[in-house]
Amino acid sequence: MDGELQSYLHTLIRKLRLDPNTNREIILELQGHLEERIQELEKEGFTYGEALSQAVRDLGHPDLIAQGMYSVHSRGSWLDILLATLPHLLLASLFALHLWTRYFLVGVLLIAVTFVTLRGWKAGRPKWTYTWLGYSMAAPALSWMMALVALGYGAWEYLNTGALPFSLPIYMLIIAYIPFSLWIMSNVVVKVVRQDWLLASLTALPFPFLTSWILFPNWQSGFWATDTAQVRATDTDRALVFLALAVTTGVFLKVGHRLLKIGLLTVSTAVLVAFTVVAFPLGFSLLSMILITLASVAFLLSPAILQSRLDRKARPYLPAESQGEVVTHWFTNAR
Amino acid sequence: MYDKELLKGNTETLLLSLLAREAMYGYQIVKEIERRSSGYFRFKEGTLYPALHRLEAASLVEGRWREVASGLPRRYYYITPKGQRVLEERLEEWQRFSRAVNAIMPAQAS
Numbered sequence: 177m178d179g180e181l182q183s184y185l186h187t188l189i190r191k192l193r194l195d196p197n198t199n200r201e202i203i204l205e206l207q208g209h210l211e212e213r214i215q216e217l218e219k220e221g222f223t224y225g226e227a228l229s230q231a232v233r234d235l236g237h238p239d240l241i242a243q244g245m246y247s248v249h250s251r252g253s254w255l256d257i258l259l260a261t262l263p264h265l266l267l268a269s270l271f272a273l274h275l276w277t278r279y280f281l282v283g284v285l286l287i288a289v290t291f292v293t294l295r296g297w298k299a300g301r302p303k304w305t306y307t308w309l310g311y312s313m314a315a316p317a318l319s320w321m322m323a324l325v326a327l328g329y330g331a332w333e334y335l336n337t338g339a340l341p342f343s344l345p346i347y348m349l350i351i352a353y354i355p356f357s358l359w360i361m362s363n364v365v366v367k368v369v370r371q372d373w374l375l376a377s378l379t380a381l382p383f384p385f386l387t388s389w390i391l392f393p394n395w396q397s398g399f400w401a402t403d404t405a406q407v408r409a410t411d412t413d414r415a416l417v418f419l420a421l422a423v424t425t426g427v428f429l430k431v432g433h434r435l436l437k438i439g440l441l442t443v444s445t446a447v448l449v450a451f452t453v454v455a456f457p458l459g460f461s462l463l464s465m466i467l468i469t470l471a472s473v474a475f476l477l478s479p480a481i482l483q484s485r486l487d488r489k490a491r492p493y494l495p496a497e498s499q500g501e502v503v504t505h506w507f508t509n510a511r
Numbered sequence: 512m513y514d515k516e517l518l519k520g521n522t523e524t525l526l527l528s529l530l531a532r533e534a535m536y537g538y539q540i541v542k543e544i545e546r547r548s549s550g551y552f553r554f555k556e557g558t559l560y561p562a563l564h565r566l567e568a569a570s571l572v573e574g575r576w577r578e579v580a581s582g583l584p585r586r587y588y589y590i591t592p593k594g595q596r597v598l599e600e601r602l603e604e605w606q607r608f609s610r611a612v613n614a615i616m617p618a619q620a621s
Contacts, residue, residue, distance in 0.1 A: 201586070202560070202564075204583060204584070204586075205537060205560065205585075205586045206560065207583060208536075208537075208538070208582065208583040208584070208585055208586075209537050209538045209556070209560075211582060211583060212538045212582070213538065234556050235556045235557050236555060236556060236557025236558065237557070240557045240558065241557040241558075241560065241561065244557070244558055244560070244561025244562075244564075245560070245561050245564060247561070248561055248564045248565045248568050249564065249568075251568070
């Protein structure tokens with residue numbers, strides 16, 4: 177394939193931000209269009225190079241096509257929405273019915289969620305996959321953080337007492353686990369971000385709330401204790417938060433405009449984090465609440481920075497001639 | 512500019528009208544529109560495909576890949592029964608609209 181054509185199609189793939197199967201079909205269709213147009217222009221006397229430049233110019237800038245295709249294909253069907261909201265609804269049910277203390281049930285659910293995620297991932301990552309992926313990633317992310325804490329604790333104890341708090345093989349295992357789990361997580365994150373950083377944000381949507389759930393009981397010293405009544409008293413508020421996440425996900429999949437999606441995730445996260453801070457009796461000041469809210473929103477939007485770094489490495493499509501015109505309609509009057 | 516305004520909202524009806532005659536693929540649609548309008552309409556090709564995909568997402572047309580002896584496979588668009596019904600409704604609406612316009616506007620500029 178010619179360099180200019182390849183560059184054009186690669187730029188288009190990157191800008192489409194759609195799942196691999198949809199990308200493939202769109203590219204195949206447009207490539208066929210370009211090849212037929214080039215053949216026709218060659219018959220009219222153009223050289224291959226001239227015909228290619230003209231065909232690409234006629235088709236339009238990749239931004240224009242990508243924007244149109246994104247607005248059609250980024251919207252989910254009702255089935256997508258049902259499947260995508262299911263993990264949030266499951267979490268909401270766990271809290272509403274006070275079932276989260278049944279660790280066996282939570283373990284079974286986590287395995288089921290991971291299984292469904294793997295099936296979705298192998299099936300070409302349909303739109304509903306990302307919320308499931310978020311909950312599947314919670315386990316390695318949490319265990320990674322805990323391994324990091326254990327590593328630091330072990331080092332601290334060794335420096336102070338000259339002995340490790342646990343056996344050397346376990347300590348070595350923790351050291352090996354940290355880069356391994358980080359490698360798995362970063363691989364998944366990069367793959368998702370390469371497609372669309374907004375999907376990585378959708379994946380990360382429950383993270384601030386899961387973290388608060390893990391931290392709050394420990395703060396209250398109730399998570400590992402037999403009396404969890406104080407922690408359970410907040411279950412209704414937590415159920416409401418995860419219900420709101422389900423609604424956010426549903427709306428996210430129904431709107432086709434990127435700016436609306438970004439606005440929705442930002443506002444929803446800010447409001448729900450502020451609600452979470454206020455709802456739980458932790459005694460945070462207003463400034464702390466604002467900082468926590470801002471940090472959560474920044475965390476959620478951070479995949480955008482990673483994507484811009486990944487994009488910078490890729491070769492952009494530079495039009496041969498002026499293609500700066502913005503076309504708003506697919507007809508022009510020839511007369 | 513004037514023609515663009517006139518056509519706004521009718522691009523999908525035009526596509527459905529073409530596809531009601533026979534299944535076509537993207538490039539063929541571009542050529543067919545040019546031929547039928549004697550070159551009056553030219554496509555901004557890059558926006559044709561999103562329009563076709565939008566029709567497909569609304570179940571008004573169905574895209575099917577067909578192998579071609581030489582070259583890449585082509586995606587042909589077929590009008591669906593739902594698309595046919597929508598087309599009939601829109602054609603009726605268009606006829607009512609054009610009758611009303613003709614009743615007011617003179618046939619020839621004086």
